[in-house]
Amino acid sequence: MSSQDERRTATVTEIAAPTTDVRVVRMRPKEPLRFQAGQYVRLWFDGLPARDYSLGNRPGEAALEFHIRITAESAVGCYVAEGLRVGEAVGVDGPYGDAFLRREHRGPLLAVAGGTGVVPIQSIVTTALESGMQQQIHLYWGAYSAADLYAESRFRDLAARHRNLHVECSVAVPDSEHRKGYVSEVVAADFSSVTGFKAYVAGPPAMVSATQDVLLARGLKAGDLHADPFVPGDHHSRTVSP
Numbered sequence: 001m002s003s004q005d006e007r008r009t010a011t012v013t014e015i016a017a018p019t020t021d022v023r024v025v026r027m028r029p030k031e032p033l034r035f036q037a038g039q040y041v042r043l044w045f046d047g048l049p050a051r052d053y054s055l056g057n058r059p060g061e062a063a064l065e066f067h068i069r070i071t072a073e074s075a076v077g078c079y080v081a082e083g084l085r086v087g088e089a090v091g092v093d094g095p096y097g098d099a100f101l102r103r104e105h106r107g108p109l110l111a112v113a114g115g116t117g118v119v120p121i122q123s124i125v126t127t128a129l130e131s132g133m134q135q136q137i138h139l140y141w142g143a144y145s146a147a148d149l150y151a152e153s154r155f156r157d158l159a160a161r162h163r164n165l166h167v168e169c170s171v172a173v174p175d176s177e178h179r180k181g182y183v184s185e186v187v188a189a190d191f192s193s194v195t196g197f198k199a200y201v202a203g204p205p206a207m208v209s210a211t212q213d214v215l216l217a218r219g220l221k222a223g224d225l226h227a228d229p230f231v232p233g234d235h236h237s238r239t240v241s242p
Contacts, residue, residue: 007044007091008033014083016090018150021070023080025075026063027090035059037101037127038120038200038226041094045084052096054120054202054228058127064092073145099200099226101127107196108136112211114203115143116181118151119126120228123199125155129162137165142183142207145173184210195219200230
């Protein structure tokens with residue numbers, strides 16, 4: 001695409017701050033965006049470098065949802081924290097990515113997230129549940145501390161309504177309510193075999209790699225592993241095609 005005018009645009013409708021370094025931004029596109037749960041889009045904020053962000057909403061919902069990590073190294077993140085306003089137009093391109101929900105799968109589903117990698121996992125899990133998938137769904141989310149598990153209550157509420165959803169959250173900084181350890185270690189402790197599973201993994205590259213190793217060693221077929229490593233920073237930030 002050669003200009004901002006040729007891109008799809010969306011209008012910012014809500015900006016929330018669940019933690020000091022995460023902003024949840026919701027936007028309403030001028031035209032409906034068709035995508036699969038787990039995919040991502042490319043966003044342009046006010047002339048800044050393009051960034052890839054996963055969609056946290058379900059396909060078909062009116063508002064697009066993004067969770068944006070705020071870091072000093074990212075001009076985009078700093079702008080979202082300090083300059084972005086409701087009503088602003090944002091350029092949107094996509095969707096992209098192959099790490100999307102396979103609705104035809106009938107075996108168990110394992111969704112593993114690290115940090116804000118929870119965004120596509122949220123879309124995958126909520127879409128699976130709302131579309132009536134009945135198999136066992138295991139959601140694992142690892143973060144630095146309990147404060148970073150900002151969407152945990154939402155997942156707990158989902159699990160209370162859907163008996164086939166099981167939620168495990170872990171933290172690097174121990175507390176009285178969560179398991180301690182890297183999320184890949186927690187998954188390794190809980191599963192001796194994942195043969196027949198379909199797995200979705202999203203988060204920092206090291207976390208994704210460690211989780212892939214755990215799952216493949218426990219019998220997961222390579223074709224049943226859908227991963228989406230993400231590198232913080234500006235411009236196109238995917239390390240592989242997710």
